[in-house]
């Protein structure tokens with residue numbers, strides 16, 4: 001990237017910042033055919049990595065040019081306001097608008113566990129350097145926020161210096177970490193929680209609740225998040241990959257669930273609930289899949305999610321359409337029922353309004369939503385943090401994509417936390433639900449290479 005070209009973009013933004021007396025975003029993009037988002041993430045093990053399909057997009061963001069954090073249940077509305085105010089006078093050199101990356105806590109009312117402390121209620125970054133790869137090729141964006149008191153020349157110099165960092169060689173990490181201790185609620189105790197949920201369902205208090213498990217590994221050295229992501233990428237099947245770093249910790253996952261994506265006002269999502277294992281032979285696997293498609297308990301659990309997504313979106317969209325029957329979504333260790341849903345955003349509404357309307361869907365919370373959230377807070381016994389919450393990106397044109405952060409792990413320097421849950425409805429059996437969490441945990445455990453000593 002050329003310092004003089006950046007300087008002219010930053011100077012134009014500075015003029016606007018002075019005129020309006022507020023910060024202005026500047027972005028400049030160039031083709032970068034020789035850079036690969038996954039290779040850069042493996043090298044740096046920092047920032048933000050993203051690899052989603054349909055539509056296919058990979059991102060790697062390094063450095064933070066601007067941070068938007070917000071707390072409380074209205075955090076998304078605050079992020080939305082802040083972002084679009086920042087982008088109102090954006091100076092865009094090239095075809096690519098500024099793009100914000102981040103995520104949020106599952107539940108702002110749950111007290112925050114110390115290991116989740118670096119992950120705010122909602123936390124989004126404008127990466128200083130952002131590499132994207134999609135059907136239009138690979139593009140590198142330099143993103144910057146210019147304030148009335150900024151020195152555009154100093155900002156251009158700092159951006160060029162940070163650009164050199166992109167090409168730094170990988171830091172070596174200690175060899176493979178050993179597990180010192182694995183802590184998890186024993187199966188009978190977790191199954192007792194499921195039995196408790198079933199009682200609440202029988203009494204009519206709830207019709208569905210998603211209960212999750214938390215497994216904590218204490219390690220003798222840090223995990224290499226780049227190598228873990230490489231392994232997730234090799235076996236990603238129908239999963240979308242993400243990794244976000246905050247203060248020495250990394251939250252990463254390979255999730256099958258998209259919460260909502262928006263392209264030029266067109267929204268797409270799917271209801272995802274109802275699960276079965278993958279079988280070793282294709283014949284047996286087809287039988288398991290056919291059984292899942294015909295299982296009344298799984299179909300009921302799934303249908304509750306379809307109906308709730310349709311209701312949630314109805315106030316902010318037109319042309320709302322859902323598949324009439326679910327299809328199978330096959331992952332490495334598990335297969336799910338999935339029903340595609342599409343709609344158009346109405347004028348004046350944004351993608352984050354859609355996220356606010358949908359989160360938490362009954363695929364991760366339950367029904368009625370508030371009762372299920374209260375049940376989870378009271379009975380689950382750990383802080384979900386960003387697990388099962390939306391993570392994603394949003395650009396200055398209102399396009400964006402958010403996933404539900406399932407099949408995920410939080411890596412702190414000497415600990416690793418894994419999460420997996422399942423929907424409990426009438427007819428659920430505690431032992432089967434436990435088994436389901438085991439197969440959901442398996443892909444992340446395999447990628448982490450965590451084996452007890």
Ligand SMILES: C=C(O[C@H]1C=CC=C(C(=O)O)[C@@H]1O)C(=O)O
Pocket residue numbers: 210212257272273274275336362363364388406407419420421422423424440
């Ligand atoms: C809550 C999780 O999965 C959800 C998504 C798909 C299928 C689910 C199920 O069948 O129970 C869950 O609702 C998880 O993976 O931690």
